[in-house]
Amino acid sequence: MQYETKSRSVLKAISWRTWATFTTAVIVFIFTGAFALAITVGLLEVFAKMGLYFFHERLWQKISYGKKEVPSFVLWFTGLPASGKKELASRVFEKLRADKLKVERIDSRDVRPLFPETGFTPEEVNKHIKRSGHLAAMLEKNGIIVVASFVSPYSASRNFAREISTNFVEVYLRTTPEACEKRDQQGHYAKARSGEYQDFPGIHFDYQESDAPEIVLDVDCISVDEACEQIVSYINNNVLTGKSLSRK
């Protein structure tokens, strides 16, 4: 819960009084032509109203009318390993944060190390994605925007994440295993080909595409800047309607 400190109310009272007393003195001067009277009324007003303003602020602190939360949503990046999810998701995350929105970043590479017992069989991956989807949905429910990036190659667990979320925006980075392998600096594809990894998406089984992801990005044809712009535009037009993100 957010609250406002007393010193904020004091500062607002001083800030307001500076403007307001000046206005009062000018009005009195215009009507009476008496400069000294204008100053006296102004000074007396300073003391009487500064206190009144402070109490007015503290009273409104307790009134919730007109205090709104920006709508939250889950922005779920999915696609083959080395398709560029992490970079793009982090870019969008930074942008949302720069707009002072409450936003959390969840990436497979940060979550998996916490749970080293999680394997890579279809069953284990589905469990991992379902738990991560639950985490995202709970944050979203509590007013936090979530930027998540997981290979999440199986539609079953991706749909689970969608169904328990309220505003789920699936961002699918469409590409080919061959293009990803070229980008793959950590040699995961090579290890999968050599048999060191099993159940590797793009090598041992196809990525299961969703019927209608909210955003499909052909990442081999567009730049990161363009992709970022498309996502921000989608969010502005379909999720945050009325409370636009700034476009930088």
Next chain:
Amino acid sequence: MQYETKSRSVLKAISWRTWATFTTAVIVFIFTGAFALAITVGLLEVFAKMGLYFFHERLWQKISYGKKEVPSFVLWFTGLPASGKKELASRVFEKLRADKLKVERIDSRDVRPLFPETGFTPEEVNKHIKRSGHLAAMLEKNGIIVVASFVSPYSASRNFAREISTNFVEVYLRTTPEACEKRDQQGHYAKARSGEYQDFPGIHFDYQESDAPEIVLDVDCISVDEACEQIVSYINNNVLTGKSLSRK
């Protein structure tokens, strides 16, 4: 992110003006004795200042100084099955919510049905508790108070939850398997005794007590009201110092 609507600012402007113009008119009247002049100055002021106040409010909307968040924490209820965790945790949750705090409730009986593949072996339970602890910690990190209740009989996974949280308050409901079995309306203890359940805490293995839980409640000796009061008192004195919960 919370924001304030324009209509809130309009209402505050009207509310303020009512008080302030009355004060101005009285001051002018005291100094000049001229009733008509006091009214005229007052009226002119209404129009000039209402607008000024509105813009002053919109400007302060953008200033974050003095806007604070109530500290968040994880309140983790642990203890044998049928020790009374759910009832007590829900009671504390309702109290926090009544105080308009941002609070989320996580109970094993709500989380497990989402993940029916989660079993009851020590390994599966530890995974489940670690994931639930991660969920709690992420909510806490984002300013949400978490009221969690899980049997969580193994200290390893309970400590994991503690370590990834910032303010972790462990509430241990201390009792005996015998006392729990008497309270157990769903017959879980009977099923465990008959061999229908394996790995049942209190029957097949001892609950692993923590070295120093923040709050230990001997639930067979105190009422739910007393337990609730102890917890609220602990939160007020150790977590929310300065931003007390109301004691009802």
